[in-house]
Amino acid sequence: MDIEGFWELVERSARETDNRRARVAWLEDQLSGLTAEEIVDYDAWFTLCANRACSWDMYAVFWTITGFGSSDGFEYFVNWLISLGREAFEKVADCPDRILELPEAQRIMELMKNFSHRRTTWSRDGKFRLKRVTYTRREVWPREDDPEFESFAYVTFEPYKRATGLETDSLGEAVRAQGVHSKFPFLTPLAEPDGEEWNFGDEAEFVRRLPRLARHYGLT
Template identity: 80%
Template structure:
């Protein structure tokens, strides 16, 4: 399976189902009809794409939009971006600041307006920081709208077990044997997102790296 075949399956799963559980089940069903080698290929391309989305600027986007920062949460956010399809994923992977162009993100902002319009604040020492999404607001997001898709990364596990009789851990070994090493979860694997690490609370750096997102949240010089 090449990269085009991978994206064809990802996008068909979205067109032919109407919920996330159904989508995962659809992929599992179709992958179960493939050879073990093809299943490894699919997982390899998924890992390549996830690695591409693993950057510090993307982490800042995740941190800002969702209101929390964690290695696992960031991984599930990137999974969700992959689930949106090739054109969308590549656009955001190339320029995380374009996240505002996604109708899915605009939907989340519309839901969030129910709670608060306040976007920024300053601490006692005057240091800038974003007033991020609260836990209550995240709970308000419907499951199908939430920008995370943990199970999207697991659809190869059962098909691989059925095809080989081996546990999913060996699937990771097979992907690494192809020279592809996953970056998620980066805290566990002692890896790091691509690019230069930076302080997301630094107003000037935030404006420089993510000017559109900064404008949306009212971050100014």
């Protein structure tokens, strides 16, 4: 499977279904009809796409939009970006500051209007300081709109087990045998985000790196 085949499956899964659970099931069904080698290829392409989006600037975008920071949460956010399809992903993968051009991100901003802004605080996470915006929720929005999609990364697991009789650890080994190594979980000795680490609490640096997002949040 080449990159075109990977994106075709990702995008068809959105067209053929109307919710995330059905989308995962559709992909599992499609992948179950492929060879073990093709399933490994799909997983390798998914990993390579996720790696492209694993950067300090994208982490800053994730933190700012969601209001929290965690290694797992960032990974699920990147899964969500991939699920939006090739055009949306390509738009932000190398330029995270374009996030607000995505209709799905604009939808999140609309939903945020149902929140009450309370305060902005600073916290330290590891070696850097992060800006936290705290909100009080007035109503719950549909989970389908959340900017995270954990299970989207797991669609190869059962198809691979059925195709090979092996456990999913073997799938990871097969992907790495192709020379593809995941950057997640990030902030580990073997997996660092791309780019230069920077202090997210430095407003001047935030404006320099993410000027559009900074404008949206009133920093300029």
